[in-house]
Amino acid sequence: MTSTTQRPTKLLPLTLSHPKTETEWIAEPGLRFGDGQIEYDPKVGIPLFGPRSLGTSRHKSEIHVGFIGTSETVAKAQRFYETCCKGIDGNEDYHPFPGCTSEMGFRCNLDLDASEVIRQHEYDQILSPRLKREKFDTLLSVLKQKLYLASERDRPTDYVVIALPDELFRKCRSVEFSEKGVGKIYRNLRRSIKAVAMSFGVPTQIILEKTIDTFGTDETTVHPAQIAWNLFTGMYFKVEGLPWGPSELTPGTCYIGISFFRPLGDSSSLRTSVVQAFDENGQGLVLRGHKFKWDEKKYGKSPHLPEDQAKDLIEMVLDQYKLENEQRLPQRVVIHKTSRFEPEEQRGFQDALKQVSRFDLVSLCPTSESRLLRTGQYPPMRGTVFHVGDLSYCYTSGYMKGKGYPHGHVPSPIQIADHVGDTARTELLREVLALTKMNWNSANMFGLMPITLRFSRLVGDILREIPENETPKAKYKFYM
Template sequence: MEPIIKCQYFEEPLLQFADGREHIDPKIGISRYGPKSFSPKRKHPDTVRIGFIGSADTIDSAKSWLKKTSEGVLCDEDHVEFPGYMEDRGFFSRLIFDQDWNGQLTQKEIDKILEKKPKERFEFLLEILEEKLDLLSKKDQPPQYIIVALPDNIYGKCKGVDYRDQEKGLVHRDLRRAFKALAMKYQIPTQFLRQKTIDGREKDDPSKVAWNFFTGLYFKAGGIPWGPIGLTPGTCYVGIAFYRPLGSKFNSMQTSLVQAFDEHGDGLILRGPEFQWNSYRMNSRSPHLNDRDANNLINIVLDRYEKEMGQTPQRVVIHKSSTFWPGEKDGFKQALGQRVKKFDLMSFDTRQSHIRLLTTSSYPPLRGTRFMVGDMDFLYTTGFISELGQSHVLHVPSPILITDHVGQDTPRETLLKEVLIMTKMNWNSSRLGGKAPITLRFSDIVGEIMREIPSDREPMPQFKFYM
């Protein structure tokens, strides 16, 4: 007997902007109403002090690009015009520059970097960047946001390095990730700005580049670009992932990574305890927790939530990219059952592409389409956006698969609507939605930066230091 296919459509979630105004598209919402924290003012940065690290030429060109782009960028019919980052429009904020906030790489330092071998070159550049960052952070009035604008020849030779260590084996390091990890110590958000972006060699439309850059800048400066509508009050949404500490032996040492969000979209990043995972012995490439570690991890999350919010969440929803093993289920259920009223555990396969819907038109399936084939449950988080009459993906979209659901406290329909909302909560980009919910979206990015943070140093919990 062939399985029955059932379909359901969820309308595109609305977002909230200044004065409580609503729209589905972040770009249109900010253009028309301004960012959420602008009015009523909550964390809105009226001004942002901008610092730079780079050569004399790259600092000058980066500053010129920022000044020009902040005035606004026109677009073609396929994009939304960028209104600017100005006091009277766009993000309603002003950029401030000062020569005292420039950390210049001298020609002598550049020559010394380039003459070294790859590993030493990589580490020496990091040392110099940290020296500049340290000096800027100790100014009487330090910058609030630092742009790293390296010359192409420096970035090209130092953006990554692979080497073999006698104790740690093969090691790969990435410049951006390593710098982000060390920059946290100075508590100033940073952003790499490539020369190809400044001189227009980027493949993306200039208005799209501007939208993404300044949306991230506004958030890192303390603002809230937009807020979600429809997430359940009193809920703590938790994303659990794993990463391998830098240079760990035998691919067995793993550390848990937790991202917790409230109904406003505010999130925290927490580093869980280390544990041993041998993929060969356990016959699984995806790490899993035992009941004790799962219990401990959730208690860490709830303790932090209570500290930040002043109360215990009424409900907890856990997202994971691999199915829940028996030990994980038992540990999570035990910890949650003792402290919260309702909870659901969900896992997703966001990379599956072997099952798709085929439409009778030339357009892809609608974003927000849910369909079930027997016991399998799918959700299109990318696709055609009927409210705009547009498709924001350049490839044939595929749905995510719900691979596991433990708990019966929330209807599946409600859980999937929340997933759709959380695909729109990436404040590092102004795109309408991503494929994975924010609980899982940053897992790889954050994990790669977290692995560079020594175990004896507490990582910063705010997302702006990882973006």
Template sequence: MTAGFIGTAESTWLSRAAEGVDGDDEHHPFCGFQPDGPFASRLRTDGPEAKITAAEIRAVTADRRRRLDGFNQLLDVIDDRLRRLAGLDAPPSVVFITLPSEISKRYWAVHQRNRGVETVWNLRAGIKARAMHRGLRTQLLQQETVESDLDAHTSDLEHHADLAWNLFTAIYFKAGGFPWTPVGLAEGTCHLGVTFYRQHGERSTMRTSVAQAFVLRGSPFEWKSKWPHPPVEEASRLISDVIGRYKQTMGRTPPHIVIHKQSRFFPEEREGFEDALSSYEYDLVALAPATGVRMMRHGEYPPSRGTYVSLGDRRYLYTIGYVPSLGCYPHGHVLAPV
């Protein structure tokens, strides 16, 4: 796996972290990113570089410059470097982008109000959009991270072992690897995640989006309650479109469909979903933090990570908790299940 670099920092931290990072009593050591390790991969950090010059940094942070103008100029600079890397005979597998903290803090989110509509321009989203256009996968890193001492563990940043686990797992996936996969699921089960979003420039309408290895966008709809939910017809149409796409992609009808949401199912949308699912085996699963329920166990420690409890028609799952391999619960707050 070849790494490309855009920004102002060096790649020494990545090379060192790829060899493995020590843990402590509360953090698993990072196993390393090596051919003989669990990832069975190597990150080549001698790949192409596209530096951002000090003059360009000064230009985008010049006094009296409008923030949105500086934001767009910064994206243009980064896009120019992405274009150079994408044009190579062998483009990098993943491109690391590091920027000084003064740049990240200034342009991470730029607010603009036009005719009563507020738009937030996000630096990370802007970089990702341009990278997708160039056909490149990117990973943003804080310059403070790559300039920190891996051995000292005295930084205000997240522990280096945790950083390495998260970072190398992410780039492994972005480069086409699968770090894990669910087990025990019935073959052919179609899992759908439903979310909602507001189209750019729209204030009074929401849209639905369903993801299951691909993304389908629904039609706009108006809503007046606290939580958005589609009307009957839109919910039914959305699921029918998903089933049609599944048949087209997989060449067969899904024997079992599971719909996941992060809010409860309202009567209107539930009616629409169930209408479209009437000839299928299905489950409707709503996930949310459990604010009023806490589990306890005998002994000094809270429930183990993965504890599952059934109370009436509700199920509670601890996605964090006591970790036997660490011999502790590595956080300082009361556990809450979903």
């Protein structure tokens, strides 16, 4: 019997191919202001040219502002707005606020006379209950009555400022409680006020007594000009004006942002909050999707829609689009999510989009796992795009020539985590960069995320406060 010994097979070294890398830069998208003039920064464009809707039916030459608060906080808030209307000086880091008159800034005058005062007995009534939940509910009830009175005035109020005393806000800013069969419920005062005001069709702005008292003093952490810019930009949009519009979005495109939220008091279901930036002018509406069951333990924390509901949701969006656009469908639809598109969800979206010529399903998420390090003293420029194999990244924040980079950390990019559709990735990111400039809740030049996703998340926080049997208002202004 012969024994043979096999020689071990020689292992060859594993050869890996280098991933293909590419870097490019997208120029800063411009914005349109009054008379179609183009600038890049709202704090330059508005003083020079006026807001985008100047000279159109959307522009109000006079805004009727109502105030709700104690007699003391109402008086303070009225003086505060009067001060801002005259203009606020800036410095080397902050643009001056140009004021708000018929000839300066947003080119309109403010009527500040209307007010609904929280009387002393109402104030005591709010704070008298022992339980925080009862304080919270009583404050909401009082504010609901005041909002009703403001909405029923002979001369309609365009915009209501709720000037809350520090004590009321501190004791009622949020509440957490448990309900049998539901578990813990968390409520936030700002979100609840927005939901209540929506029922009267009144856009609101909440301002704290502390903000007014520290305005222009060493105690404030935000420059007074910045505060004024943000408040007045939001106000102008809430009274149906358009502070600025995009100049470089693809015509005939409907941009959609989808997020998920849990209805108040329901721990087993989810709903979609949908924000639509309808067209290249940045017009948009809000929709609430259908409820569906979601078990995190079974399916994970990243929710996705069942196929039939994904189809229904997009069909609902397209129906609303046609109502707003003389029964015309968009030429193209872009859907933004922060989670990947699961197969059944993708099938539902694509089935609904068969009636549209072109579409793109795009998953966008911030990431700190991959970054560029630039030689020299500055971080990567905003608009820098880099591709590594099938992955694409874009710096929506970063260094800007002439603007610098005010943050102390190295900026992070956003990643296209998933894409199905007809448009090249660079063009998709060019649109994303433009949509980061569409936040009319402040006058900042840009944000990290496109407005489709930023607003869909914020909108979901307020939609959860609206009862199931009520239809939420469709306009952005009620959620800002």
